[in-house]
Amino acid sequence: MNILTNRIEYAAGDANHQGYLAYGNENSEARPGILIVHEWWGLNEYIVRRTHMLAELGYVALALDMYGDGRIATAPDQAGELMSGVLSDMAAGTEALRAGYDLLLDQVGVDRTRSGAIGYCFGGAMVLHMARIGLPLSAVASFHGALGSFHSADPGSIQAKILVCHGADDSMVSLDELDGFKQEMDTAQADYEVLLLDGAKHGFTNPQADVNAEKYGIDLGYQQAADEKSWAAMQTLFNEVF
Template identity: 45%
Template sequence: MRLWTALAMMGLASVAQAEVKTQTINYQSGDGTQLVGYYAYDDAIKGQRPGVLVLHEWWGLNDYAKGRARALAALGYSAMAVDMYGKGKNTEHPKDAMTFMMAAMKNSTAAAQRFDAGLAQLKKQPQTDPAKIAAIGYCFGGGVVLDAARRGEPLVGVVSFHGMLATKIPATPGSIKTKILVEHGNDDTMVTPDSVVAFKSEMDNAGVDYKFVGIDGAKHGFSNPDADRLGKGKDAPNIAYDKAADQSSWADMQAFLKKVFG
């Protein structure tokens, strides 16, 4: 009994020592922008594991995006929240967020280079299996990962949460080589019903392996607990947190990642 007790205590101590580790990664994109990524992994896992990029909302690389990276790390992935604005800047003001987003998307080549720079950094981490990379994105970031898929980026899967569906680079047959999951709020006024119809038509015509989940009652930003606060006041967007939608979409993502990573 004493031996088993001692072994159990050793096991508990090992679990206690294992934790999600995080670090800031400074890097540069092909367009010369100085970027700041946030990397997370569970040090209890030995060797390489699949990697997941996290693309932030239009607010920028904030604590919410970083929290999602840590949550993915806790699930056993090598996760990096990438910076699409430069110098890790973020805001809580809608006008500033719009300015940041428009500036980032003004040059599609530069936007692609920033995504690619984050992807390269994630692949460089010793914990990452560079052959197994997926990307998830929220709001603005959802549009970013969908466009990455449209460009034929070497990803095994992408997930968009209340993401922008419209694009300047629509998919063509064979252009998308990855599986796609879209989690969309059916009460999202920032993504029109016409955009939903156009997106599904685009995917169908291009022969894409995708799943579109429409969540009744969910508005834009449904996955972010801060959405209720950020959706108040003058110039605030029509966003709201929905706990049930958050939980169901996260569960869908977990099942999707397990499938695409094999």
Template identity: 35%
Template sequence: MTSSVSGPSPAPAGILVIHGGAGLDDHARAQAARWATRYMPATCTAPGVAGDRERVMAKVAALRDDPARLNRRASAGLDVLRSHAGPDAPVAAVGYCFGGLAALTMARQAAPIVAAVSIHGGLATVSPATPGSVSARLLVCHGAADPHVPFAQVEGFSDEMEAAGADWQLIMYGGAQHGFTHTHARPGETPGVAYDEVADTRSFAAAADFLATAFTDAAADAQ
């Protein structure tokens, strides 16, 4: 899923929006449209449909355990994005749930992005970043009450990024559970998953500001 953007950024830029573990569902489409609207005029493409949960989750697990393959898949999306935004435009990745893990994996694998944003995404990896390997700026928006990404993962991610010397930041939202941007999440339907309007609103604003700065600085560095 890709969204080419212009507007608040000083030059054309692009955002690769990566869906969660449920596949290309209504939430993923809504988030892509949300980012496209933020940076109007824009184009947003979202081909395909979400598959059945069992099949999708099996694919998610396989990709999670093979970071190099996950990065190759995500980088194919970057190729599509650059066909819209232009080959020299700064691009970033924003991911939700599994997509957040994918965005961070791209940064760990040195994909050509200026920034990566993980929103209620997985933070653990089987292939940690090495010193100096992460050039993209990182923003993690995390629910403090997320049982699917426990605090041990947060601590591990912090230690990993400090050891790698990455430019990273973490925002935790008190009381927010996993999937806090899913407006149609039904209370109790999936344990540990719930919509949180405050965390949703604040994380989008924080990510938008973070990306605006990253794009501005990237454009300045290119001059």
């Protein structure tokens, strides 16, 4: 399959953002569009690879730039600062997510009635927020994502079917937090599934996690089995809703 790619500049409020688009050119029919939201590192090569993987599955895939101007962190302190900048102003963060969603729907080849979103770590929190605020996504998948809420969803207001892929040995997002998330989703009457992955740490989908763990002393870890199982669960979810 020939994958076409493009860097797309877009605006959200007063900020400029640089997204990354990927899609296959083998099919002229409208197809589902999928948003990807990055880890705290930013829209780096790992997220570009995931965008290509989604395009290879037949989707139009758009990776968002939540930090603006294509900024990418190279160290944890920088990543934390960039992430905190978004989390401390979720009104602007929500505007950036909505801008990305609108940008996806405007792409040639996207079926506007079929869309989804996936996110990693920080990005997992962002796509869950999109679901909580009731964006008309068909499905949302979070991979080792933060689970805290910035919005209390009214019962029945969550339109997306939700998949949360969580490492059982994730020391950054505890099992108590996972239980709290489940209670929240039950109260909101959401359609959700939790995939708990034995032995998996935070960052289990990213092969760079082991390097970062050793380099920076962070409790991260890549696990191939968890990576493959969670990706397969995402595909099953998309096959169900699309």
